[in-house]
Amino acid sequence: MTSSKPDWRLFWAKTDRGGYLGRGDRWTHPLWAHLLDVACVAEALFERLPAPVRASLARQLGVTEEQAKTISSLVIGLHDVGKAIPSFQTQGGETTAKAREEMKAAGLSFDRDDERRHHGHASIPILLGWVASLPNSDSARPLLRSLAAFVGFHHGRLLAKQGAPSKPGWESGSRLGDTAWKREQQALIVAVAEAWMRAHGGWPTLAGMPDAQRDGFAYPPGLLAVAGWTTLADWIGSMNEHMPPDAASYDNLAAYIPVSRRAARKALAETKLDDRVALRAASGDEGFRACFPEMFDDNPHSEPRALQRTTAGLDLPDGPALVIIEAPTGEGKSEAAFHLAARLQARRADGGRGVYLALPTQATSNGLFPRFLRFLEQATGGAANVQLVHGASGLNADLNRLLQPQDRDEAAGSSAYAARWFLPSKRGLLAPYGVGTVDQALLGALVSRHFFLRLYGLAGKCVVFDEVHAYDTYMAALFERLLRWLRALDCDVVVLSATLPATMRRRFLKAWGTKPPEDEAGVYPAVTVAEAGAARLYGPFATMQAERTERAGPTEVAFAGGDEHAVARRVADFVRQGATVGVIVNLVDRAQRIFRLLTDAGLDADLELLHARFPFAERQAREHRVVGSGETPGRFGKRRREAFGDRPAVLVATQVAEQSLDLDVDVLLTDLAPVDLLLQRAGRMHRHDLPRPAGFECPRLLILCPNADADDLPNLAPLGGPRKEGDLKTDLRAVYLSLPLFKTYRLLRDRRAWRLPHDYRPLVEAVYGPDTDAPPPDLSETDRVRWAGAVRDRDALEKNQTTHARDARIAAPERLRELVSSGETADRSAYDEHADVPARDFRPVTRLGRDTVEVVCLVKRDGRVTLDGAAPLPDTPAEGFGLGIEDVRKLLRRGVRLGRAGIVRALRTDEAAGVDPETAVRWGRLTTRTPALAYHYPLVFEHGRCTVGGTTLALDPDLGIVYDPDRLFDR
Numbered sequence: 001m002t003s004s005k006p007d008w009r010l011f012w013a014k015t016d017r018g019g020y021l022g023r024g025d026r027w028t029h030p031l032w033a034h035l036l037d038v039a040c041v042a043e044a045l046f047e048r049l050p051a052p053v054r055a056s057l058a059r060q061l062g063v064t065e066e067q068a069k070t071i072s073s074l075v076i077g078l079h080d081v082g083k084a085i086p087s088f089q090t091q092g093g094e095t096t097a098k099a100r101e102e103m104k105a106a107g108l109s110f111d112r113d114d115e116r117r118h119h120g121h122a123s124i125p126i127l128l129g130w131v132a133s134l135p136n137s138d139s140a141r142p143l144l145r146s147l148a149a150f151v152g153f154h155h156g157r158l159l160a161k162q163g164a165p166s167k168p169g170w171e172s173g174s175r176l177g178d179t180a181w182k183r184e185q186q187a188l189i190v191a192v193a194e195a196w197m198r199a200h201g202g203w204p205t206l207a208g209m210p211d212a213q214r215d216g217f218a219y220p221p222g223l224l225a226v227a228g229w230t231t232l233a234d235w236i237g238s239m240n241e242h243m244p245p246d247a248a249s250y251d252n253l254a255a256y257i258p259v260s261r262r263a264a265r266k267a268l269a270e271t272k273l274d275d276r277v278a279l280r281a282a283s284g285d286e287g288f289r290a291c292f293p294e295m296f297d298d299n300p301h302s303e304p305r306a307l308q309r310t311t312a313g314l315d316l317p318d319g320p321a322l323v324i325i326e327a328p329t330g331e332g333k334s335e336a337a338f339h340l341a342a343r344l345q346a347r348r349a350d351g352g353r354g355v356y357l358a359l360p361t362q363a364t365s366n367g368l369f370p371r372f373l374r375f376l377e378q379a380t381g382g383a384a385n386v387q388l389v390h391g392a393s394g395l396n397a398d399l400n401r402l403l404q405p406q407d408r409d410e411a412a413g414s415s416a417y418a419a420r421w422f423l424p425s426k427r428g429l430l431a432p433y434g435v436g437t438v439d440q441a442l443l444g445a446l447v448s449r450h451f452f453l454r455l456y457g458l459a460g461k462c463v464v465f466d467e468v469h470a471y472d473t474y475m476a477a478l479f480e481r482l483l484r485w486l487r488a489l490d491c492d493v494v495v496l497s498a499t500l501p502a503t504m505r506r507r508f509l510k511a512w513g514t515k516p517p518e519d520e521a522g523v524y525p526a527v528t529v530a531e532a533g534a535a536r537l538y539g540p541f542a543t544m545q546a547e548r549t550e551r552a553g554p555t556e557v558a559f560a561g562g563d564e565h566a567v568a569r570r571v572a573d574f575v576r577q578g579a580t581v582g583v584i585v586n587l588v589d590r591a592q593r594i595f596r597l598l599t600d601a602g603l604d605a606d607l608e609l610l611h612a613r614f615p616f617a618e619r620q621a622r623e624h625r626v627v628g629s630g631e632t633p634g635r636f637g638k639r640r641r642e643a644f645g646d647r648p649a650v651l652v653a654t655q656v657a658e659q660s661l662d663l664d665v666d667v668l669l670t671d672l673a674p675v676d677l678l679l680q681r682a683g684r685m686h687r688h689d690l691p692r693p694a695g696f697e698c699p700r701l702l703i704l705c706p707n708a709d710a711d712d713l714p715n716l717a718p719l720g721g722p723r724k725e726g727d728l729k730t731d732l733r734a735v736y737l738s739l740p741l742f743k744t745y746r747l748l749r750d751r752r753a754w755r756l757p758h759d760y761r762p763l764v765e766a767v768y769g770p771d772t773d774a775p776p777p778d779l780s781e782t783d784r785v786r787w788a789g790a791v792r793d794r795d796a797l798e799k800n801q802t803t804h805a806r807d808a809r810i811a812a813p814e815r816l817r818e819l820v821s822s823g824e825t826a827d828r829s830a831y832d833e834h835a836d837v838p839a840r841d842f843r844p845v846t847r848l849g850r851d852t853v854e855v856v857c858l859v860k861r862d863g864r865v866t867l868d869g870a871a872p873l874p875d876t877p878a879e880g881f882g883l884g885i886e887d888v889r890k891l892l893r894r895g896v897r898l899g900r901a902g903i904v905r906a907l908r909t910d911e912a913a914g915v916d917p918e919t920a921v922r923w924g925r926l927t928t929r930t931p932a933l934a935y936h937y938p939l940v941f942e943h944g945r946c947t948v949g950g951t952t953l954a955l956d957p958d959l960g961i962v963y964d965p966d967r968l969f970d971r
Helices: 031-048 051-061 065-083 093-105 119-133 141-151 179-199 222-237 253-271 284-291 306-312 333-346 362-379 397-402 438-445 451-458 473-488 502-512 544-552 564-576 588-600 616-627 640-644 675-682 738-748 760-768 781-808 813-820 823-828 885-892 901-909 917-927
Strands: 012-016 027-030 322-326 355-359 384-389 433-437 462-465 492-497 526-530 535-538 555-560 581-584 606-610 649-653 667-671 700-704 853-861 864-866 895-898 936-942 945-948 951-956 960-963
Touching: 012 031, 012 065, 012 093, 027 031, 027 093, 031 065, 031 179, 031 222, 031 253, 051 065, 051 141, 051 222, 065 119, 065 141, 065 179, 065 222, 119 141, 119 179, 141 222, 179 253, 222 253, 222 451, 284 306, 284 333, 284 362, 306 322, 306 333, 306 526, 322 333, 322 502, 333 355, 333 362, 333 462, 333 492, 355 362, 355 438, 362 384, 362 397, 362 433, 362 616, 384 397, 433 438, 438 451, 438 462, 438 473, 473 492, 473 502, 473 781, 473 813, 502 526, 502 760, 555 564, 564 581, 564 588, 564 667, 588 606, 588 649, 588 960, 606 616, 667 675, 675 700, 675 738, 675 760, 738 760, 738 781, 853 901, 895 960, 901 945, 901 951, 917 936, 936 951
Parallel strands: 322 492, 355 433, 355 462, 384 433, 462 492, 555 700, 581 649, 581 667, 606 649, 667 700, 853 936
Antiparallel strands: 012 027, 322 526, 526 535, 853 864, 853 895, 936 945, 945 951, 951 960
16 A cells, blocks of 8 residues: 555546536546435435335334434445446546556556446445445345345446346456455445444444345335435535535545535535425315416306316325316316315325426427416415426427526526426426426336436326326326336326226226226216225216307217318318318328418418427427417417407317317317317317307317218228329328227217217217227128228237337336346336437337437528528537537427438438538537437428438428428329
8 A cells, every 4th residue: 555544545436527617637536425425415315205215214124214314325325336446447537547556556456357337236236245244234134235226226227137136146246346446345335334324323223124025135116216316316416516625635534424414405405406385275166266366367256167176175085196087178177186286285294295297298288387387376385496397398488488597596586487407308307396298207117217217206296197098008008007106106196188988097096006986987077086995986067068068059070071172172161151260180291281272272361280390499389379378369269359350260280289289269170080089179169158150159070081971981091082102101090090990980970969078978988998899780791801900900009019018117116126137127228218229229118109200400501501591500519518508499499300211211320311421520510418419310401302211301481391292282
C-alpha cells in the first residue's frame, strides 16, 4: 500500500471529465461516498413506498418499520458496490488514471483480460457474499438476499443469461476480480454498513419470518417497488452538482453521513418529487358540486347526474378498490371518476400518492388534460405538480404553459404546475398527478427496461382507465396482469367504458381477485365495486342520453354502399339541407379521397379533414379547429352554433375521431366497424342539446358497407372500388377481423333504429357474448363457409396473441421469482419501448399491429434543406451536448408516424433512405446525444414529394402525407 488509508477508498464512482459541473477536469466522487449518498436519498424516499410494502419489509425482517427503513436504505445504498471491479475501474481515461495507478500499487491487478460485467449485476454476487456473512440473521437472510438481487437491477435490466441468484455457483466468477479485489469489495461494504448502522443506533436483532422462506429466497411482490425505489434513489443520488465536492477528504465515513443527508434533501427538493398536495373531496352531491362549480354556475340549483350521484355516495372498501363504471358517452363519467379518485385517495391515512389518468391515445390524453387541471384547482389546497405523460407531451401547449422555472415559489397562487425533472417519459409516472396514455401504464406489465420503475410510480395511486372497450386478446392479457400488480402495490383502480363486454368485465374482476355480482346480466348503466368475496352492483340509472332519446326519438340506422363518389353525393345532399355532417372511415387514403371529392364539389360548407398522417403541428392545429381550444370554440364543438350559426360543416376523419373528442354533428356516415366502435362513433351525434335542422331532429347513422343490400354477409371488398395491382390491401380486413364485422352486419342489417342507452348492452353482447359464434341458420352455404373461416381466423389470432402476451408480460405477483430465474425473460428487459429493433428481435409493445416508424418531414427548396421551406434546420450542437429543447420541438412538430411496410423496411435497412447522403450526415450530427430524436428518420420533400422503399410520398398541405398520390386519385 502507498498510504495508511484502506485500499477500498481508492475506488471511484462518478467523474466530471468535461468540467461541466465547474469542478475542473479531473473531479471524481469516491465509491463509498456515492453509496452513502444513495442510502441517504433512499431513506428520505422510504415514506413514498405503499404502506403494505413498508409493513411487509418490516414483518419479513422481524423489525420495526423505522428499522426496516434503515436496513433497506443501506442495501439500496450498496447498489453500486459492483463498481469495485476491474472492468469498471479501468474506465474514466485520464480522469481516473491516478486512482488506477494507486490501485495497482496496492496490489489490485488489472492484468486479467476478463469479460466485462455490468456493474449493477456485479453488485448482486458481492452483496450476496456480504449477506451470507451477517451474524444472527438466518431467518431474515432470504429477504436480504432478494433485496440484494433486486437492487442490482437499478439500471433497468434484469439478469442476463449467465444465470440467476437461484442457480448454484451464481456468486462465483472471475469477472468480479481476483482474491485481492474480492477482499476489498467486502471491506468496502463492511465499512459503509458499520458507519450507516452506527449513525442509526447500531444493528437491530433481525428476528425474520421463517414462513416467508421458499427455497432459501423470499419474493414478496413489493420487491418490484424496491427495485423502482432503488433506481429513483440512484438517479437523485447521482445529481453530482448537489453532492459534496470534497468527499474524498473525509477520513470518517460516519462524519460524512450528515453532510450527505443535507445534499440528498437539496437534490430531492430540486426534483419536486415530494412537492405533493393531497386531493380533497367530500362525498355526496355537495362534495361533487364543490369539485365542479363550473358545471353548476348557470343553474346553482341543478343536481349532479344520476351516475355522478351514485359514485359520489359509494361506500368505499378499506383496502385497494376496483370500480368499473359503465355508461353512455357524454354522461360525465370522467368527472365522476375525478371525484371518486379524490375520495379514494383522501380516505388513506397518508392522503394517497396521487392519480394517473390513462387514456387510449395521445389525442384523448391532450383533450382530457385541461379538464383535469380545472378539477385540481378545486380539489387541492395549493399548486399541484401534474404531468402530461406520452411520447409527444413536450409539444403540448397546455403542458408547456405549466412548466415552472427551478424556483418553485414562482408557482405560488397557481392551481397546477409541471416540474421539469419529470419530463423524460420514464419519470412522468413518478409525478403525483398525471394524464397520459394507457400504454405508459401497460409498460409496467411488460418485460422492458425499467418496467419496475413505472410500477413504483403508480404504487399507492388511484389509476383511472378511461375509454376501456373490447381490448384484443393481447392487450387484455397485459391489462389483466397490470391489474394484479396494481392491487399488489396498494393501488385503487377506476375503469370507465361505454361498451365493455360482460366477459371482459368478469375477467377484470377475476384479475382483481373478486367474484362478479350474480345479478349483473342486462344492468346498464352500471357501477361495479370490487371488494373481498364478491362485487357490489349499482344501477341502472337515468341518463341524459335516455332523456334525449325520449325527446328526439331513437337513432335511425341504415346501410348504404361504400363507393366514395356516392358518399360524397350523400354528404352534399345533407349539406344542402343545412346539416353539419360527420364522416368516419377506417382508412386514411379513403378519407383523403372523400375529402378531395368534397373539395372539388365546391360545397357551401366548412370542410375539415382529420387523421393521423398529418405532421404533428398540423394535426394539433386541426384538432383545435375541430373541437376548440381554451376560449376558442371548435367548429364541431359544444359552442358551434353560437360561434358559427347555421352554416353547415363537414368533418371527414378516421378512427382518431372515434372516442373522447367532444364532437357534435347532426348526421354521421361511418364505414362498417365492430358494433362497440359504431356505438362510440354514434356518440359524436347529438352530443349536446343544440337546435337541429329540419329532418335531423333524430340522430341518423348511415353505415357504409359494400353490397349491403345484396348479400347475407358483406363481401368486405375494397371500399370504393378495385385498386390497381400492387397497391396496399385496403379492404375492411386490413383493419378489423371479419367475424365481428359479420356479426355486426347481421345484427344491424334488419334493424332500422336503436334506442340508447337501453340497447348498449344487448348490442355489445350480441357480438362479443360467449355464445355468438354459431352461424345464423338462414345463411347460404357459401356464407356459412365464410363464417366458419372467420371463426378460425379469430381463434388463430387469439392463440397467437395469447402466446405473445405470455412471452411479453411480467410474472404475476405470486410468481415473482420467475423474473429472476429465466435468462430469456431477463435478456428481454434490455430493450426499451422506443428501441428501433428489427421485427425478428424482441421489442416491448403494448399493442400488436403493423410495425411503424417515426419520420420528420423536411423540405428542400432552392437546393437548401429546411424545416418547412423557409425556417432553417437547427445548428449542429456543441460537442458533447444534444439539441436544446426548443430545437427538438421544432423538429418533432414536423414528425409523423408511418406504417406502410415498404417504407418501414427501407428506413430500418438504410436510415438515409429518404434523404441524400449530405443530409443524412447532418441529421446524424443533429441527433447525436438527443434521446428525444432517437429512432426518428428524416424525409426530405422536394417539390412536395419524396420516394422511400418504392413508394412515392406527397406532403400535401390539405391532405397530409399521401401514399402514391398519382395512383391514389387515378381511379
